[in-house]
Amino acid sequence: MKGQNQTLKIDGIDKEILRNLMEDARRPILEIARKVGISGAAIHQRLRKLEASGLIAGSKFIIDPKVLGYKTMAFVGVYLDKAVSNPKAVKQLRDIPEVIECHYTTGNWSIFIKILCRDNEHLMVVLNKNIQAIEGVSRTETFISLDQQIDRQIKI
Amino acid sequence: MKGQNQTLKIDGIDKEILRNLMEDARRPILEIARKVGISGAAIHQRLRKLEASGLIAGSKFIIDPKVLGYKTMAFVGVYLDKAVSNPKAVKQLRDIPEVIECHYTTGNWSIFIKILCRDNEHLMVVLNKNIQAIEGVSRTETFISLDQQIDRQIKI
């Protein structure tokens, strides 16, 4: 994979293409072609180049967890005992489906996670039964997202 | 939009379809049809139903910010003066492209944000020049993501 260790050069047309597909991954290439004023084949070629560069990490359908009843998002700072191997804790976090992000972070917490639960009761269960059960977890600090106002990718 | 105020009922085939498209939004419907063993038209119908229910919030190309040189992700807890209208602060945060998430949260912070910067120097500029410049921001607490280990959607 090239382009990984240097800043990739992309031009305005590449940006147009990416912006379109970041908005709607299923937007037809030919539609984008008409918008930006070059042929579909050219867009196709550029997309191959962008994929090869590693810039395009894939495409996803985004589902709204609220519709499935998952209405409580929370962030949890996790304190780990010094003795414990952090990767081992992460491995166990991976097995908790409610955990949707996990970071090693600077600061007081060893690990910082984002979790998605149905409600506060469910959140409590996940914290007390699943997270606390992980070996090495000494303490957690939790705060709930009351409302997410911004959710986007980096500006192209 | 229906289904927004109750838990939506989806069956195993719906889940298969969604899991496939959550992995790769451009995966052909006919390919999924062959995998799950029903016709393309049936998948198509189910997708229309799922869209109407609001479960499918869209589709996105995912780009890797690292390839563009954005290698520092950080979380920032923001303290706001009581007097300030929070939506006004959010409005200004929206104009900072480096801010990719923003939540109202419980706990000590009024607002919690995720930001994506090229490096620590860039992060410092964003914090000191952009975030601190927002009216009502009294103090911030920042911690950096050293490595993101988990990034996924809710399990279907």
Added chain:
DNA sequence: CATGAAAGCGACCGACT
């Protein structure tokens, strides 16, 4: 809810500029 058929496009590729 499912199916198959049919129409209309779009993706993709090779040849060429």
Added chain:
DNA sequence: AGTCGGTCGCTTTCATG
């Protein structure tokens, strides 16, 4: 890098079980 043209496959709709 881009265009053009052709083929193949996909999406979408509709009438039907």
